[in-house]
Amino acid sequence: MSAAGPIVAAPVAISDWGFLFYRIRKSPLTVLGILMILTVLVFVAFAPWLATHDPNAISLRARLAPPSGAHWFGTDEVGRDLYSRVVFGGRLSVGVGFFVVVIAGGVGAVVGCLSGILGGRVDTVLMRIMDVVLSVPSLVVTMALAAALGPSLFNAMLAMAIVRIPFYVRLARGQALVIREMPYVKGAYIFGASNWQVLRWHVARNAMPPLIVQATLDLGGAILMASALSFIGLGAQQPTAEWGAMVSTGRNFILDQWWYSAFPGFAILFTATGFNLLGDGVRDLLDPRQKGR
Amino acid sequence: MADPSRVVLEIRNLTLRFPTYGGAVHAVNGASIRVDAGERVGIVGESGSAKSVTSLMAMRLLPEGRFEVAGGSVALCGRDILAASEKEMVNIRGRDVAMIFQEPLTALNPTRRIGRQMLEVIRLHRGLSGRAARDLAIRLLGDMRIADPEQVFGRYPFELSGGMRQRVLIGLAFSCEPKLIVADEATTALDVTVQRQVLHLLRAKANSLGTAILFITHDLAVASQFCDRLYVMYAGAVVEEGPTAEVLGAPAHPYTQALLDALPERAAPGERLRSIAGSVPDLTAELSGCAFAPRCAQASAVCERRPALIPTGSDGHRAACWLAAKAVQ
Amino acid sequence: MTHSPLLVLDGVSVRFPVGMDWLGRPIAHVHALNGVDIAVEAGEVLGVVGESGCGKSTLANVLTRLVKPTAGSLAWTVGARQRLQIVFQDPQSSLDPRLPVWRIITEPVFLREHRTVADLKRLAGDLAEQVGLRREQIGRYPHEFSGGQRQRIAIARALSAQPDVIVLDEPTSALDVSVQAQILNLLADLRRARGLTYILISHNISVVRHFCDRIAVMYLGQIVELGPAADVLARPAHPYTRLLLDAVPEIGRSLDAGLAIADTELPSNRRLPAGCFFRDRCPFVVDGCERPQSLAPFAGLTADNHLARCHRAADLVEDIV
Known part of the structure; x- marks a missing residue:
């Protein structure tokens, strides 16, 4: 029936840059988030040029030096420049975040969409498996895996990815269940589409927006968790520069040399906050009901 | 003119804008609608005509902050709705005026x-x-x-x-x-046999209580059966108003005529239907002249100026068209 | 119009299980279709009318093979290319918002055979022009089009598979009157140019009257009346058809004219009524209505293919004339 009203609900076209820009501008927190993430990404991309020292160069004459003109964030217990280590550590932390989210999101999206489309027994079995994974505290799983496979950053990443998969599966499945009922999907089956084709052409595309939001929000969390794992010694190992590991070592000096833990800690806080703000912004952007505002 | 004490709803020259990314949408452009006590008044029009938006303003039900009143007034039982506080509105809604929506x-x-x-x-x-x-x-x-x-x-x-x-x-x-019920496409989603029953019940109850009904619909046939008086809206303005039989039986505005001509029942089976050429105007620009002129077969140079509602000669029947003015002379 | 059946539905019934007991056995069934017999003739426009719950949409699902009949069969005559496509009611949700229009139009093609992108775009452009869109528009996304244009896209999509039959499922009920006229004209043109057969499912009697050669009136999963459009609409033989036609709003006709029923609630389709399905609501009920009725010709008919599922059909037709 002819629906009346001035508010047109249509998904935001990704191609519509002008509109996207207009919407982003209206939300100062999203702008702040984008600026924070851009700052982090610039440091990650240009670490070798932005660092003032070799992050692993030991200088025993300048051990635990406070922040100064020569060492902006001070130095650590073997005289390495903390500023340079924070800059290089960002590469690792952000890289870990992206890796975890991409693996978990990718696997979760495919499994979840399939589960939703196929339904029936496949769906039941997959969802019960996910329930099992979900029912164990994620840090415990991660620690168990890290302990079993040996403490290394790669194993930590793998563990973190596995723990996160169920969240994406649930999200993608929920989306698939809704999309499956849309007339265009019904049409696709009439036009002769297989389940796989429906997944590829319709479900995957339309299930994407909430997954992207989840992934963006998750990036901050993954970086925090990577840092936490390194902090308890199950992630990055010495002498690799990594924020969590640096905070962890700096803990021994926290009373006299505050800068050791403070700067990498601040970097974690900054990055995680940035991704959270960005994630909230993206969620609002991709909400089709917002069109026209 | 009607006795002012019997006027339930008086929307006068209402002009509404919706600020959006593409600029302000000039959704309502000087619409005037009056509903007297116990009257059944219809607003008909196609999507984009702002018939719903206009009627929602009778209860000020549009989300606050999403629209701008650029001019005009809305009075419900003599009270200025546009100036009322939200607290007063809560009282007015449901007591003086109630609403029935399309999807119950x-x-x-x-x-x-x-x-x-x-x-x-x-x-x-x-x-x-x-x-x-x-x-x-x-x-x-x-x-x-x-x-x-x-x-x-x-x-x-x-x-x-x-x-x-x-x-x-x-x-x-x-x-x-309530003194007034606003029914926005209230029977559109129903099957015809059910629609008929609902219209009957609505009419009977309104008659017994003396409730006025503002009936918004895209269905000219339903409007014809239910309403005493009609307003035809196009691009946020009233283009024709008058007693239902007059408006649908002897339409004075080319748009009303075109709408009626497009109905399948107006053509012999298998014959081509007469559609309306072109599309609704872009409301992000300020309208100058008659909004229907670009689609009107009888448009002329005079249509560059916007016509006011001009009496066609018969009682209460007015059309916003220069042709109607000519016909009267 | 030729009289060669293209597609024959023979005693098609569909029931869906509802609710399960603890052993996973269904507690009850919804009887959506209860023995539909109809032969769709090549080149005709067959209108299917009825109100919600009458089984129209299940019929569309059977025709498009989304639902298998629980009993009965759907058979194509030999030689027909067996291609059936569909145009849905809501042009908003029947087009994938995240695919460009050329992909949408060619979906029935690229799903089945491998074609180059250039080839698909050429095909989409040709079809777009045939339905009154511009060739340059095929790179856009659905939300950039109006409701009428979106329905044109849906029609182009149905055409791309070169179908013999197109099921039109309420194709204009989401559109404005003036746009509806455009779409109906387009469908008429395409039918003439391509020799298409349409099955138009609609609740809008004026659209059906204007557009269809033959009409099937459905009630509770059965066809209660079937015949040439002019005959069925001018001389309805089944009480339900009369009731339906009298309820259709018409300009200039009083709300009080014609038959009306007090009880507008449909009987449950979980337990089917015995005898005539319309018995409980029928104003003409007499002895004999408790027996099941069959869809049959009746005395006094003016067209030999006018059938009604009512043993009083002859009296009722008389009554109107």
């Missing part, structure tokens, strides 16, 4: 039984409770020809058919004996 399912809370929802509304607006409220609710359902009101009371909205839900909501709308 969304107007009811899906998790609560029909009875509780009805009693709550009655308690809120009528101050009745207990036995009295329950009696009233059951009487309302009975008036809506609901065979077993007690049983419907205990049901959840999803357990009722669309027609039944709409009857419950109509009953509820009458619970406070």
Whole structure:
């Protein structure tokens, strides 16, 4: 029936840059988030040029030096420049975040969409498996895996990815269940589409927006968790520069040399906050009901 | 002119804008609508004509901050709606004016039984409770020809058919004996046999209480059967108004004529239907001249100026078209 | 119009299980279709009318093979290319918002055979022009089009598979009157140019009257009346058809004219009524209505293919004339 009203609900076209820009501008927190993430990404991309020292160069004459003109964030217990280590550590932390989210999101999206489309027994079995994974505290799983496979950053990443998969599966499945009922999907089956084709052409595309939001929000969390794992010694190992590991070592000096833990800690806080703000912004952007505002 | 004490709703020269990314949308452009006590007034028009937006302003139901009143006034029972506070509006809605929507399912809370929802509304607006409220609710359902009101009371909205839900909501709308009910495409989603019944019930109840009805629809046939007077809207303005039989029987505006001509029943089976060329104007720009002129076969240079509503000669029938003016002379 | 059946439905019934007991056995069934017999003739426009719950949409699902009949059969005559496509009611949700229009139009093609992108775009452009869109528009996304244009896209999509039959499922009920006229004209043109057969499912009697050669009136999963459009609409033989036609709003006709029923609630389709399905609501009920009725010709008919599922059909037709 002819629906009346001035508010047109249509998904935001990704191609519509002008509109996207207009919407982003209206939300100062999203702008702040984008600026924070851009700052982090610039440091990650240009670490070798932005660092003032070799992050692993030991200088025993300048051990635990406070922040100064020569060492902006001070130095650590073997005289390495903390500023340079924070800059290089960002590469690792952000890289870990992206890796975890991409693996978990990718696997979760495919499994979840399939589960939703196929339904029936496949769906039941997959969802019960996910329930099992979900029912164990994620840090415990991660620690168990890290302990079993040996403490290394790669194993930590793998563990973190596995723990996160169920969240994406649930999200993608929920989306698939809704999309499956849309007339265009019904049409696709009439036009002769297989389940796989429906997944590829319709479900995957339309299930994407909430997954992207989840992934963006998750990036901050993954970086925090990577840092936490390194902090308890199950992630990055010495002498690799990594924020969590640096905070962890700096803990021994926290009373006299505050800068050791403070700067990498601040970097974690900054990055995680940035991704959270960005994630909230993206969620609002991709909400089709917002069109026209 | 009508007796001012009998005017229930008076929308005068209402001009509304919606600020959006593409610039302000000039949604309503000087619409004037009057509803007298006990009258059934229809607003007809196609999507984009702003018929719903205009009627929602009778209750100021548009989301605050999303629109700008660029001019005009809305008076309900003599009170300035545009100046009323939100608190006053809460009082006015439901007591002086009630609303019936197209999809009754969304107007009811899906998790609560029909009875509780009805009693709550009655308690809120009528101050009745207990036995009295329950009696009233059951009487309302009975008036809506609901065979077993007690049983419907205990049901959840999803357990009722669309027609039944709409009857419950109509009953509820009458619970406070409002002076005006705004029905926005209230029967559009219903099957024709159910629609007919609902229209009958709505008409009978409104007559017995002297309630005026502002009936918004895209269906000219339904409007023809239900309304005493019609307003035809196009691009946010009234292009024609008058008694239903006059407007649909002897349309004075080319748009009304074109709408009627496009109906399948106006052509012989298999014959080509007459559609309206072109599309609705872009409302992000300020309208200059007649909004329908670009699609009008009879447009001329004079249409670059916007015509006011001009009496066509018969009582209360007016059209915003220069041709109508010529016809009168 | 030729009289060669293209597609024959023979005693098609569909029931869906509802609710399960603890052993996973269905507690009850919804009887959506109850023995539909109809032969769709090549080149005709067959209108299917009825109100919600009458089984129209299940019929569309059977025709498009989304639902298998529980009993009965759907058979194509030999030689027909067996291609059936569909145009849905809501042009908003029947087009994937995240695919460009050329992908949408060619979906029935690229799902089945491998074609180059250039080839698909050429095909989409040709079809777009045939339905009154511009070739340059095929790179856009659905939300950039108006409701009428979106329905044109849906029609182009149905055409791309070169179908013999197109099921039109309420194709204009989401559109404005002026746009509806455009779409109906387009469908008429395409039918003439391509020799298409349409099955138009609609609740809008004026659209059906204007557009269809033959009409099937459905009630509770059965065809209760079937015949040439002019005959069925001018001389309805089944009480339900009369009731339906009298309820259709018409400009200039009083709301009080014609038959009306007090009880507008449909009987449950979980337990089917015995005898005539319309018995409980019928104003003409007499002895004999408790027996099941069959869809049959009746005395006094003016067209030999006018059938009604009512033993009083002859009296009722008389009554109107």
